[in-house]
Amino acid sequence: MNAKAENLNFVTINGLLSYGEALVRRPSVEGAELPPAPGPSEDRPKRVLVAMTAIRAFVHDAQKGFADAAAYGNARHQLIQQACGGDDLVFFAAWNQLLAQGELSALMRAPIGATIKPTRRRPVAIVPREHMTPNLAEGRIVLDIGNDQFWLMPKDLSDRTLFLTMRHGVSQVDSKKFRVGRRLKNVLDPERGIPKAEAIGTALARTLGLVGKQLDFLHLHNYLDPKSFVHMVSRSPNTRQLFERVVSILSPDTAKTTQPIVEGALESQDFGWATGIEKTAELEEAAKAFGVDTKTAQRLIKHPLYSYPGGHSFFELYVDLVDGFHHLGQTHQGEVLCLYTHSSTLRALLIFLDPRPFSEAFSEFGAYKEGQDNVVLLTFEHGQLSGYSTAVGLSERERAAREAWKTVEQERRDKVTLHPRQIRRVVALVSGGDFAGAGAALKELRVTGNRLGLEVYFVQHGFLGLANNWIELVTEQNTRGMSNHASSPIGSSRFEDFKDEEVQLAAIHHLKPYMEDGALVVMGGDGSMRGARAIFERFGIQVIGIPGSIDDNIAGTTSLGLQSAVALANQSIESLKATSAAMGSVFFVEVMGAGSGHLALMCAYQARAEGLLVNEHPDPDAYIEEVILGTLKQTLGVQNKSHIIVVAERTPHCHHPVGGVHGLVDYVANRISQWTHLQTRSGSYPLSVATKATILGHTLRGASPTPVDKTMAQHLAYEAIRSLVEQPQEVIGCMLAYRDSGTIQPIPLHALAPKPFDWELFARMHGTELAL
Incomplete structure (x- = not known):
């Protein structure tokens, strides 16, 4: 992220100091352990400028990496002590001024402990009830994740760790209205929080198969023993209260003698002097200091790198949690950990599990609220975390999903700027791993586009070509013989640097002249569709996706290349x-x-x-x-x-x-x-x-394209052009899905999901499909 993209040009050193000093002067909040208040200082603005130079060096050195979260935290602490003279307000102003200038974004790509997301993760073995067989379930841990789906894993946990991660419900000081964080000793609300905690315990017991006997239809039993679980809490009283309610349901016989371990990785965010402040008052104070409205001031406060005065940023929380969870996985192999934590930490966990870069995933989970998932199931094996997020109550999940769909789908439609029969040019690229059928699709785009009076351009080597401005007008001569071409005739690439904001901005700069009354067609797999979604949602590029991947791992469609x-x-x-x-x-x-x-x-x-x-x-x-x-x-x-x-x-x-x-x-x-x-x-x-x-x-x-792949490619490309001309609002920001029946329908890019494994076919291959 950078200042241009985030539009933080209203942030000034004097405004930051004024805002920080106003928070320091606030009366202390009961139950809060605030940092010591710094003394008055007239030379803080000058010291901020000196500190900014040191922070720039810190960001540069961070690209070499830190061994773990503790090493990063120590280096940050030394920066405050040495470059800022131990003055948290100087650090606050220097850090956030650099944030506003876009000079901290490199931190989100720094190799800090285990925080770099793996390029591949092992899929979670989720099997629907109708595909469950004794052969799959016998002798394995089976977790009921609701909606008649089960997560299977080996009974032998000797080289893996299972995490059952929960957050507390409603507390007396409501985090919807107030900045709470790790410095405020919060407790559960007696009327709403305690029942919610008990509901979480009941839901977890159901997940573990301790109630309902969910595998009776297979005449099998579950293998997890709650008496052997290791329980961990944060220092906040509300997580201990949640532990007490949950353990009384999971293991009532041993609940009174079971004691939790206090674990630092479960702590909430540190809001420093903002601890306990009402969020509306916080925004009003910031708006006053910067001379802007509250909505504008919120851009700074909601940034993942925004560091609270006397506290730290969400990014620091993310680093501590991800590296901490990897450490827990390594040191507790063979065990089941019950972890009781907070909304902010679960949010960080979901961001890490999401395949997209940190900044994109942060935007996706930016509004993590009370109504969302209360339990995240994780497994640590072969040095990696994989997981599944589940909710307390299916109806609540369905309601939340419906509401989210309405909101996000309306946002998609609002970003569509093309009107029917307005399009004049199309730019097409192939991204990610190459696949057969790309040539047939590209030729059909050119043929149909030219017939309808459109200029058609191809980009060499995908998103890499956009960054390098490898965009060329295509003629009939260029596409001769292209339908039978194996792989991609215009090249493709896996361009990891496209995750960086600066690279995206360069690509958009090259693409923009073609996008006035134009659209971009992206062909590729799930990663390419994530790239298409990013430039659509961030920069408003009118984009449409065509699925192409021999992995065929996008739900709701058959991808080009699989058949070949x-x-x-x-x-x-x-x-x-x-x-x-x-x-x-x-x-x-x-x-x-x-x-x-x-x-x-x-x-x-x-x-x-x-x-x-x-x-x-x-x-x-x-x-x-x-x-x-x-x-x-x-x-x-x-x-x-x-x-x-x-x-x-x-x-x-x-x-x-x-x-x-x-x-x-x-x-x-x-x-x-x-x-x-x-x-x-x-x-x-x-x-x-x-x-x-x-x-x-x-x-x-x-592989050479088969007739099936060529036909699918032609249908998808024709429909892409036709829809862009006649009904762009229905397809822009979407991927065209090729259904089994041969019908083509758009799926919004925000709604794309991994394709479930076909356990029924797996069972049929092994001769076990009749076991039920």
């Missing part, structure tokens, strides 16, 4: 099946899909493979032992029998840190060598068994 990738994989797998049957070998075939197993599932089912190892499976190690080795033990040695195991890349297992086929081949070979029924006996000479790995990898991205 499966077709090419099928050719390779059939070849491997032939040699496997002839030689008796075992082939582990790795395909792409670190973030989703849809491609692997389709390849395995079409090939009738003997096994399928995917990231979505709740317990890959158990699958290797029970299914892969169990099946091979029965089928190895059968004459003319092929043995094919499809593996999605980076699927985690205990045999190699990288996962996938790595380490798996050697492990299985070693196990097979120990099976006595395959060893040579007197008068019997069995087939020698070899285990081999074949990594198809990027060959699937470069």
Whole structure:
């Protein structure tokens, strides 16, 4: 973020000092532990200028990284003591003046402990009730997340940590109206807060299967024992009260003897001298100091890097929480942690779990309110956090979802500036991993656009090309033969720098001349659609998305490239099946899909493979032992029998840190060598068994487009142009979804969601779909 984007030019050093001093002079609030008030000083403005230079150096040095949150916090503390003479008001003014000038944004990209978001996360294994089978649920932890969905994970927690994270409900000093934070000893409101805490405990008990016996239909029981849970609270009394109510419901027999641990990572934000102030009064005081209205003043106070006088910013809270949770995961492996915390910390947690950059996710969760989720389920494994957010009461979630949809959808429509038959030009790009069908879509965009009198431009190499101004007018000659082109004929790229505000501004500068009476068409997967959403919502670019990804991981649509990738994989797998049957070998075939197993599932089912190892499976190690080795033990040695195991890349297992086929081949070979029924006996000479790995990898991205993908691409591109001409309000800010029936419908970019794994097809492949 920068000052231009945030429009904070009203912020001045004198205004900041005036505002900070006004907060210091406020009478103390009962129950609050405020910082010591600094003495009077006439030279603060000069000292602020000196401190700004030191803070600039701090931000520059931060790009080298900090080992952990504590190291970052210590460096920040030293900055206050040394560069600001221990004067919190000097630091407050210097820090926030640099914020207003856009000079702190680099901090949000600094490598601080574990706060850098991973490029890929293992998907949570969520299975709908109708797809649950004994094979999936037997011997595993099953969490009921509501709406007839269950989260599955291994029973063995020895190398992972399970977090049950809750926030308190309504407190006596209501955080809706007042700045509360960690300095105010707040307690639950007797009339509303206590019942809410009990409702949270009841909902958690239901999630854990302690009530309702949610797995009776499978004749199974849950494996978590609440008596063994480790409970942690913040220093605030209301989190201890929440703990008392919840533990009395989860484990009434041991509730009186169970004591929580005070954990620093669960603390709320530090509001310094603003602690206890009514939010309306806070805004009025800020508006008075800066000479603006309260709505304008709010831009500064709501910024994630805004540091409160005598306190810190939301970003510091985020750093402490994320790094703290990783530390808890590392030091409590094999345990279940019940964590009782606050709205601000849950907000920080959801921002980290969101795949978008910090600044974008902060905007998404900027209005985290009492009616939103009260429980966030997390698991820590292989050094990473993954999670699921659930609500107390499904009806409340549905109501909140409906209200949010109305608000955000209206905001989308308000950003549409094109009117019917106003468009004159279209700019198109392909982003992210390449895929077949992009050429057919691009050619159709050019053909249909030209027929309707539009100028059509292509961008080389996606968002990277926008940043470099690689935008070219397209003619009929440029698109000859493009429909049959494998991959993307205009290039693509994974351009991580596009997450940075400065890079986005450069790209928008290059794009803007084409956007007067024009629109941008973005083709790609979920990451590309997030980029499209960012430039639509932040800069008003009239954008429309077309799904293209061999991962096929966007809900509600079939993505371009999937069919072609499966077709090419099928050719390779059939070849491997032939040699496997002839030689008796075992082939582990790795395909792409670190973030989703849809491609692997389709390849395995079409090939009738003997096994399928995917990231979505709740317990890959158990699958290797029970299914892969169990099946091979029965089928190895059968004459003319092929043995094919499809593996999605980076699927985690205990045999190699990288996962996938790595380490798996050697492990299985070693196990097979120990099976006595395959060893040579007197008068019997069995087939020698070899285990081999074949990594198809990027060959699937470069597949030649199948007729199905080409047809889908043409339909999607035609509909994009037609809709932009005739009804732009219905499609701008949306992705066009290709339904199974062949119909095309827009899905707002803000409503895109990951595609659920097809557990029904998974069960059918393993012959367990009739178990119910």
